[in-house]
Amino acid sequence: MNGWLAAGLLTASLIAAAAAAPKERGDWRSYGGDVGGMRYSPLKQIHRGNVTRLRRAWTYHTGDLPPDPREKPPFECTPLVVDGVLYLSTPSNRIVALDADTGSVRWSFDVQSPTAGRRLQAHRGVACWEGPGEDRRILFGTYDARLIALNAATGQPCPGFGKGGTVDLRVGFTEKWPRAAYGVTSPPAIYKNLVIVGSRLQESPGLGPSGDVRAFDILTGREVWRFHTVPHPGELGHDTWEGDSWKDRAGTNVWSIMSVDVERGMVYMPVGSAAYDFYGGDRKGQNLFSNCVVALDAATGKRVWHYQLVHHDIWDYDLPAQPTLVTVRRGGREIPAVVQATKMGFLFVFDRRTGEPVFPIEERPVPRSEVPGEATWPTQPFPLKPPPLVRQGPLTRADLSDVTPEAHHRALALFQQVSHHGGLYTPPGLNLTSWFTGTLGGCTWAGGAFDPTTGRYFVNVNEVGALGEMRPQAAGSPIAYRRQSQWGDYARLWDEKRWPIQKPPWGTLNAVDLSKGEIAWKVPLGVVEELQAKGVPKTGAPNLGGAIVTAGGLVFIGGSSDARFRAFDSRNGAELWETRLEASGHATPMTYRGKSGRQYVVIAAGGGNSFSETVADVLAAYALPE
Secondary structure: OOHHHHHHHHHHHHHHHHHHHHHHHHOEOOOOOOOOOOOEEOOOOOOOOOHHHOEEEEEEEOOOOOOOOOOOOOOOOOOEEEOOEEEEEOOOOOEEEEEOOOOOEEEEEOOOOOOOOOOOOOOOOOEEEEOOOOOEEEEEEOOOOEEEEEEOOOOOEOOOOOEOOEEEOOOOOOOOOOOOOEEOOOOOEEEOOEEEEOOEEOOOOOEOOOOOEEEEEOOOOOEEEEEOOOOOOOOOOHHHOOOOOOOOEOEOOOOOOOEEEOOOOEEEEEOOOEOOOOOOOOOOOOOOOOOEEEEEEOOOOOEEEEEEOOOOOOOOOOOOOOOEEEEEEEOOEEEEEEEEEOOOOOEEEEEOOOOOEOOOEEEEEOOOOOOOOOOOOOEEEEEOOOOOOOOOOOOOHHHEOOOOHHHHHHHHHHHHHOOEEOOOOOOOOOOOEEEOOEOOEOOOOOOEEEEOOOOEEEEEEEOOOEEEEEEEOOOOOOOOEEEEOOOOOOOEOEOOOOOEOEOOOOEEEEEEEOOOOEEEEEEEOOOOHHHHHOOOOOOOOOEOOOEEEEOOOEEEEOOEOOOEEEEEEOOOOOEEEEEEOOOOOOOOOEEEEOOOOOEEEEEEEEEOOOOOOOEEEEEEEEEOOO
16 A cells, blocks of 8 residues: 555544544443443543542523422433533423533423423433434433434424324323323433333333333334233243233333443343232232343344343332443453342343353242232242342341431331331231332442443442331222332331431442452442431431442442432542532433533432432532633
8 A cells, every 4th residue: 555545544544533532432422321321431530639629510400390399309310412412301301402511501392381280200311313414313202102303403303203203102002091101201222223212101000001112213203113021922921921911911111221232233121010019919920021131132122031030029129220231251251241230239140142140040939928819929039149239138126226316216116016027028918017128229220330441330229128018909999909008108117207217327339349249349328417417427328319430430429318429439439529419419420521621520419209308400510620
């Protein structure tokens, strides 16, 4: 080759690489940072040595505050940043594009009628598809089950997608159940020219719209494939539903976030529980594909493999978190793996190609239910590694909180009201029963973050049990038994101050070495200010919202119910930085490099949920001083 030509080609290649570098290294282009959900950023402008200098760079107010102060809608969005533009969804399901360096509004798209009452609830974000030329689209689902494609530059609907930019997801699904809950609250997955979407469904009663997952052509909105999460006659898994209990079965849906392995053309789905959550007498059997990690051929929707993590779920142990695609190094080889965090506090690790467990999993006997008509599955899977991230045994008197004499008195009073204290997989009984862990986890929808340079997985968990009793319902009711209590249907083992009744920690941040299957470190996450003022050591706090990890050696996380945003040293869990937020950051943060060259860290601070009194409408961005 001519030397000048070779040099010219090399120079052109370097220029092209330099131009592409900010895209590859500086943006946050998917909900989990990448389509595999690692939540890792190679940015290191902010690092262990200077993180204490972080300051608020800009603040955006969504305006989505409830008119009734008793309402507490959460702000759970993790934004995207693509080429200097930040895209977010708000609790009213409004989509907003901001300048990523200043927080100023570029455009806004509102899915709700301006004349109707505003509906506010959790919405976790949007997806971005990048086509040829300037064709870039923002795709998202709505509370009322519309799938919408917007022009990323203008915020206007893409006219060729469905009808005027919208696909009605209710068509063919809810005609028999016109009043049933059916919508989308998590960002869809993107694979080539397909947008893959799950749904949020009712959890009670047991019959209702299907939880099938569907893929649509991104350009036209045409349905390309559909996967039956409850297998139909003749399909694998149909025999795990007794009789006709599969028909019109609600739940068994993917309400959380899916992950994509582009190289292998596979999509990984965390499937939820079958409805009704706490009684399965009308759905006897193992109930595939509920509570399964399911791997599909992303182009066709055909099942490649599955693994059920809870058989015949009656605890609402649905898979809440995005599966994380990682590389595990074991025995001198690299294994492309998928990690699934669970409410039980287990981490399950599979070879993402085959579904084979990376660490052994044992089927162990578990307690049987005493509820008439119920037929609990006799065993449940227990991974031998990594160890559980939370306590799973029955609560004893010796475990009761002693952070203050008053707290101990409240804990003892609640403890003594319970007829039976059980551990993991203890079925709710006919009398008041407690069990660990509860519906709040363990792990929640936040999942974890993976550092590919160290092989560590960072995940926050709750230490909160559950309690309730199964009460018979009137003849003719859609459910024979319901989990209920004087504290509500989803009662938790905490007192009137929402302090868990067992000894701390009540929330922790964990680093797990996935090559060894061992916990590298564990630290409390969060404080209770009232106890802190009395000199009680850090207790940790209930939390919702996850972590990210950066090449600067930092783990950033909000999540805790104390309205703080923190940075931890990824090596040892030392807390390096903390700042107060307007309300708790019950969302997963993200980080990016702006057009200015500055690295920003952003978190939604909305509070809300069941354990944060304060509600706010803040998206907060932090950076080092210019």
